[in-house]
Amino acid sequence: MRTADQHLIRGFPLFRGVQDDVFDRVTASAQIRDWQPGETVLVEGEKPAWLFVLLNGLVEAFSGHGGKETTLSFVRPPGAFIMAAVWTDQVQLTSIRTIEKSRILQIPAEDIRSGLAQDASFAKAAGLELAIRYRDILRELKNQRMRSATERLANWLLLEQEISNTPSFSLPIPKSLLAARLGMTNEHLSRSLNILRDHGVSLSGSVITVDRKALIAYAHPSILMDGADI
Amino acid sequence: MRTADQHLIRGFPLFRGVQDDVFDRVTASAQIRDWQPGETVLVEGEKPAWLFVLLNGLVEAFSGHGGKETTLSFVRPPGAFIMAAVWTDQVQLTSIRTIEKSRILQIPAEDIRSGLAQDASFAKAAGLELAIRYRDILRELKNQRMRSATERLANWLLLEQEISNTPSFSLPIPKSLLAARLGMTNEHLSRSLNILRDHGVSLSGSVITVDRKALIAYAHPSILMDGADI
């Protein structure tokens, strides 16, 4: 790894406040690799050999079972993935593929585990990463159980619009991915968008315009369910 | 806290390998309280004042939104709860209530956080707890997305039967709770049990007899989805 890269990584939340010697040891055998869109980074069911940290790009966690496939989350920089599998040293529960061209840091799982034991700051930072993902996925489960697909979509739009900070914005991902993200089919997404036309959403192609007040009345957003997102 | 209690707690996975002085500081202001079945321990939406560790009993994490309520998980000893909220110092995403008479240790959230920063062993143990819960809930999300309610039930029965280690066993929780746990209505649970009669399950009252081979053929269990359970 080049020293410029090392410098970049040093500033990542995961390594904030970590002792120099621990940082050096943890990153000694680390590698950085560039990935093309659509490449599979890892497959569920294997023991984790590395911890992965997304430096840039976009990555999808998904899983398949009995002919079905489901998207569990997206990861954006500076997120890490399969932290829980590395921490417990158990098989990965998800597969990972790149959505966009991505640069990914990989650190030997064993080095991570010994780093956790050596430096409380590192363990605290890694645990924080894990806690954030835990909360993300918990929100997702609540979302799934207590809202209809159309409501999920409505709340996603509200969040996305809030991020873009303009009433009109264009979808950052293709609709097929959005459907997967929301746990619904493409067809149903299309219909749901039509339903939302009656509640403050207008769209032409991938450009969305939101009347927040109307959409909020429909969506009932809640900070206990709508969190950090793609 | 009595020294006998302190001794008990010292042996908990959360405090395995923690330095004595850190242990003393973390547990200095800790309290143990006994709870009756059905008591609400904490309500979602509040900032966590304590970390809770279940010493014995059974506790349910649940959430409500827009007139609906959903059970997110059960916690059995020696599990901790709202670890993620304490770690991130963000509002709790779930409410907690006791199912059975329970004894619960509570430790000031601030003491936990400073303990994390002081002792790598403690941070590692707390992170392990978090990682285990993360994986539980991830499995639950996969379960929810890729299986029907009846399949979820079938796999739950397989797991429960495996624990009991006899072909015949009686349900450890009332059916209404089981339905909540599986994310379905009581009515649907009843129907699902009837469906499973054709696949190796026979029941009279709350006593279940499972023909593993037949049920496995229906349920398609997977270690990537069926994990530690109630």
Add this chain to the structure above:
DNA sequence: CGTAGCATTGATGTGGGTCAACGTATGTGG
């Protein structure tokens, strides 16, 4: 241009929720 994605639309099927009625225990007090 044609053809290869993607998105929409329609027709139809089904898992599972909802509501109401009916059973089946396990009490409690007369």
Add this chain to the structure above:
DNA sequence: CCACATACGTTGACCCACATCAATGCTACG
């Protein structure tokens, strides 16, 4: 010991959200 209440489970009728399958439209781009 029986009448009754209360809680829990089952069954049936019905409905709705969402998936599935198939056809069609839309854009893009070699």
